[in-house]
Amino acid sequence: MSRLVVVSNRVGDLRNPAQTGGLAVAVSEAIKDRGGIWFGWDGNTEDEADRSATIETIGNVQTILHPIASVDYQPFYLGFANSVLWPLFHYRADLVRYQQDYYDAYMRVNEQFADGLIPHLRGDDLVWVHDYHFMPLGAMLRERGCGAKIGFFLHIPFPPPDIFAALPNHQTIMEALLQYDVIGFQTFTDVTNFRRCVEEFTQAEVNGERFRFNGRVSVADRFPIGIDVEAFQKMASSKAEALFSEKFRRNLVADKQMIGVDRLDYSKGIPARFQAFSQMLTRYPELSKTVSFLQIAPPSREDIGAYAEIRDELERLSGTINGTFADFDWTPIRYIHRSVSRDRLAALLRTSQVALVTPMRDGMNLVAKEYVAAQDPEDPGVLVLSRFAGAAEEMPEALLINPFDVDEMADAFNQALNMPIEERRERHEILLQRTRAFDVHTWQERFVACLSDPGAWQTSIKTYDAA
Numbered sequence: 001m002s003r004l005v006v007v008s009n010r011v012g013d014l015r016n017p018a019q020t021g022g023l024a025v026a027v028s029e030a031i032k033d034r035g036g037i038w039f040g041w042d043g044n045t046e047d048e049a050d051r052s053a054t055i056e057t058i059g060n061v062q063t064i065l066h067p068i069a070s071v072d073y074q075p076f077y078l079g080f081a082n083s084v085l086w087p088l089f090h091y092r093a094d095l096v097r098y099q100q101d102y103y104d105a106y107m108r109v110n111e112q113f114a115d116g117l118i119p120h121l122r123g124d125d126l127v128w129v130h131d132y133h134f135m136p137l138g139a140m141l142r143e144r145g146c147g148a149k150i151g152f153f154l155h156i157p158f159p160p161p162d163i164f165a166a167l168p169n170h171q172t173i174m175e176a177l178l179q180y181d182v183i184g185f186q187t188f189t190d191v192t193n194f195r196r197c198v199e200e201f202t203q204a205e206v207n208g209e210r211f212r213f214n215g216r217v218s219v220a221d222r223f224p225i226g227i228d229v230e231a232f233q234k235m236a237s238s239k240a241e242a243l244f245s246e247k248f249r250r251n252l253v254a255d256k257q258m259i260g261v262d263r264l265d266y267s268k269g270i271p272a273r274f275q276a277f278s279q280m281l282t283r284y285p286e287l288s289k290t291v292s293f294l295q296i297a298p299p300s301r302e303d304i305g306a307y308a309e310i311r312d313e314l315e316r317l318s319g320t321i322n323g324t325f326a327d328f329d330w331t332p333i334r335y336i337h338r339s340v341s342r343d344r345l346a347a348l349l350r351t352s353q354v355a356l357v358t359p360m361r362d363g364m365n366l367v368a369k370e371y372v373a374a375q376d377p378e379d380p381g382v383l384v385l386s387r388f389a390g391a392a393e394e395m396p397e398a399l400l401i402n403p404f405d406v407d408e409m410a411d412a413f414n415q416a417l418n419m420p421i422e423e424r425r426e427r428h429e430i431l432l433q434r435t436r437a438f439d440v441h442t443w444q445e446r447f448v449a450c451l452s453d454p455g456a457w458q459t460s461i462k463t464y465d466a467a
C-alpha cells in the first residue's frame with residue numbers, strides 16, 4: 001500500500017479533542033484511519049534563530065511541522081490566503097485587499113514548503129495537498145522532480161469565472177492546479193465552476209471532468225467531506241456529557257434552545273441570523289420566553305479588519321436584541337466568543353431543539369453534519385440550513401433557507417420550533433442515513449482511491465440517491 005503524505009497549513013493536534021476548524025478536525029480523523037505523514041506549518045509566528053522542522057510520531061502518523069518566517073506569515077496567511085483568496089472564493093470580491101507583496105509571500109512560502117517536503121518524499125507516495133493556502137505547491141514539487149501522484153482538495157467553494165477573474169494571478173493559479181493528478185472539491189457547483197474556469201482561462205483540452213494540459217491529464221470530482229458519525233454520536237450521548245447537558249437544561253429558563261456554532265467569520269452569516277432571530281420574536285410574540293438562542297463563535301483571524309468588524313457588529317446586535325426583548329427571567333441571546341471542546345459541543349448540540357447553520361457561503365460546514373449525528377433519533381431536533389452551504393447539496397431534507405432573506409429565515413425558525421415529531425423523525429432519519437454514507441472515512445477512501453488510479457476513476461453520479 002502506498003504511503004499517504006498529507007500537506008496542509010494547519011496540522012491538527014492528534015492528541016487534542018478540542019480543536020476547532022473543519023479541516024483540522026476532518027483530516028485528523030482521516031489520517032488516523034490510514035497513517036502516513038502530515039506536513040504543515042508549525043503554528044509559530046515568532047522568529048527564533050535557525051528554526052527547523054519539528055518531527056514527531058503519534059501512533060501511525062508522523063507529523064512534520066515546518067516553520068514560516070514571521071516576515072512571510074503576515075502577507076502569506078493574513079494577506080494572500082485570508083484577505084484575497086478567502087473572500088474571493090466566498091464570493092466576497094468587495095472584501096478582497098490585494099497587494100503584490102501578499103502574492104510574492106504566498107509563492108515564497110509555497111516554494112519553502114516544496115523545498116522542505118521534497119527530501120521526505122518517495123516515488124510511490126500519494127501526496128494529498130489541502131486547501132487554498134497551497135494551490136501552487138503541486139507544480140513546485142513537479143519542478144523539483146517529484147514523480148509521485150499528487151492530489152489537491154479545496155475545502156472552500158470554487159467561484160465562477162466572473163469572480164475568479166478578479167484575482168490578478170488567476171491564470172497562473174489555474175495552470176498550477178492543472179499540475180495535480182486529482183483536483184477535488186466539496187460540491188458539484190464547485191466542480192462546474194472549476195471546469196468553466198479551465199475552459200475560460202487555460203489552453204487545456206477539456207473532456208468532461210478530465211483536462212489535458214502541458215502533457216499531464218488531471219481529473220476533477222466532488223468529494224464531500226464528512227464526520228466520524230459513530231465517534232460524534234458517542235460523545236453526544238456519553239454519560240459525563242449527559243450530566244452536563246442535564247445541568248445545562250435545568251439552568252435554562254426557556255423550554256427550547258436554538259444553537260449556532262461557527263468560527264467568527266463573515267462568511268458564516270451570523271449577523272443576519274441574529275437579525276432573523278429578532279424578527280422571529282417580533283413576528284411571533286408568543287415565542288417570547290419559550291426559546292433562547294445560544295451562539296458559540298470562537299475568534300478567528302482577528303488581525304484582519306473584516307474579522308474585527310464582524311466581532312463589533314455582533315456585540316452591538318446581541319446587546320440591542322437582548323435590550324429590546326429580555327426580561328428579568330429571560331435572556332434571548334447568549335453569545336459566547338470562545339471555543340468549546342468537541343465533547344461539550346456534542347452535548348450542547350444534542351440538547352438543542354434547532355440548529356442554525358446559515359452561512360452566506362461555505363465550503364461544506366461540518367457543524368450541520370455534527371448536529372444531525374448528535375440527535376436522539378426518537379426526538380430529533382431540526383436543522384435550518386443555508387442553501388449556500390456545501391452541505392445543502394447532500395442535505396435537502398433540512399429546512400433550507402436563503403440567508404440573504406431575513407424574513408424567510410424568521411419564518412423558518414418558527415417552523416422549526418413548531419415542527420411535529422413525525423416530520424422531525426422523517427427528516428432526521430434520511431439526513432442521518434446520508435451523513436453516515438458520506439462520512440469522513442468515505443471521503444478519505446474515495447479521494448485516495450481516485451489518486452491511486454486517476455485514469456480509471458469514474459467521476460461521481462449527480463445525485464445522492466445512492467445513499
Ligand SMILES: O=P(O)(O)OC[C@H]1O[C@H](O[C@H]2O[C@H](CO)[C@@H](O)[C@H](O)[C@H]2O)[C@H](O)[C@@H](O)[C@@H]1O
Pocket residue numbers: 010020021022023024026131155156225300301362363364365366
Ligand atoms: O485555519 P484557520 O484559518 O483557523 O481556519 C479554519 C479552517 O477553516 C476552513 O475550513 C473549511 O473546511 C471545512 C472542512 O472541509 C469545511 O466544512 C468548511 O466549510 C471550510 O470553511 C479552511 O478551509 C481551513 O483551511 C481552515 O483550517
Ligand SMILES: O=c1ccn([C@@H]2O[C@H](COP(=O)(O)OP(=O)(O)O)[C@@H](O)[C@H]2O)c(=O)[nH]1
Pocket residue numbers: 018019020021022023025261262263296298338339340341342345364365366367368370
Ligand atoms: O467552539 C468550537 C467551534 C467549532 N468547533 C468545531 O470546528 C469545526 C468547524 O468546522 P466547519 O466545517 O463547520 O467550519 P470551518 O470552521 O472549518 O469553516 C467543527 O468540527 C466544530 O465542531 C469546535 O470544536 N469548537
